[in-house]
Amino acid sequence: MRTIYLNGHFVPETEGKVSVFDRGFLFADAVYEVVSVLYGKLVDFDGHVQRLARSLGEIGIIGAPDADDWLAICRELVARNNLKEGMIYWQVTRGSPEDRDFVFPPADTLPTVLAFTQSRTLADNPLAQRGIRVITMPDLRWGRADIKTTQLLYASLMKNEAIARGADDAWMERNGWITEGSAQNAHIITHAGVLITHPLNREILHGITRASVLPLVAQRIEERPFSVSEAEQAAEAFVSSASGFVMPVVQINGQKIGNGQPGSATVQLRRAYIDWARRTAI
Structure with missing residues (x-):
């Protein structure tokens, strides 16, 4: 017990x-x-x-x-x-x-x-091998998403709606701009090789995994909002969280990201983060 x-x-x-x-x-x-x-x-x-x-x-x-x-x-x-x-x-x-x-x-x-x-299995999570599918849904949370409260009803509703619609999870959007996932920070990599991630403000949780992942990124980083259409046309996409580490996203709103498989940059970043976590855990 x-x-x-x-x-x-x-x-x-x-x-x-x-x-x-x-x-x-x-x-x-x-x-x-x-x-x-x-x-x-x-x-x-x-x-x-x-x-x-x-x-x-x-x-x-x-x-x-x-x-x-x-x-x-x-x-x-x-x-x-x-x-x-x-x-x-x-x-x-x-x-x-x-x-x-x-x-x-x-x-x-x-x-x-x-x-x-x-x-729970974290390092060898089988989801990381196939990547996850997400859909976008309106971000209807209260205005202090930067505080990690237990007010998780809307996130739970979103995730269950995503599963009911054949996806694994949801990304939230406000006025066409992605904020974050139900329990993860959202990121995309453009075809020009630029990693784009939402800036830290009250609209998103200031992810601890996000903060540790970004220094490991080989690509150029832009901290700015990105649109739903920009995400759907990205070369790669992924989410970061304490429980998922770096998790590839292979489909957004039914649109394949890249070839529909975890992208090489994302796979390398996941390995780099797990190596870092193993070295620095206390």
Whole structure:
């Protein structure tokens, strides 16, 4: 049985309990992070813990574990669950007041702190061999996509709609411009060999994997919005995320990208990122 961490204690998953008045449950008043694990080590830990601190600060949740505590929690979860490859999710809510109220609870209300593992194949993910198919859908999320909150309903609806329509996932667009995927940053490579990626602003999550991947790119990089039509006509496309690393995209809205197979530059970039992750994991 899986061991989880909840509010200072390591317990079996069946014993983890949270109040029905927890604001994460009632309002999605919570933020989260996910850290990949390779060979029992944490990938890009510093980037994830820093982004969590930023997300907490943006919505004013205080009292969460600091970086050293998170490191200890993650290593203990890895050991207790014998996790060799997969992810660790961290989630922090504003806590459990005595009753439901739109007004924040008193400042001394303790946050709810949860962490749990998921075993999953990451480095040898078979999806990377064939690439994924995406469709574009309107980006109807709230205006602070840069905060990694647990408000994931629209992303979940999009992904399920994409699957129902024969694709693997969705890319969101605003006024014809791609923002990002349901849980990934989106990138294209033009026929001139230029990698284009959306700039960091409030419209997208500031991806930790994105930040580590871009220095490994051999092509020229342009951080700018790109259109749906530009994506459909690209030479290559891919997404980056903590759980997918660098994942080739081979079809957009039914249009083959390149020859419909993972592009060579994307395949090389995935290998480079996995090599980097293995060298730097802690």
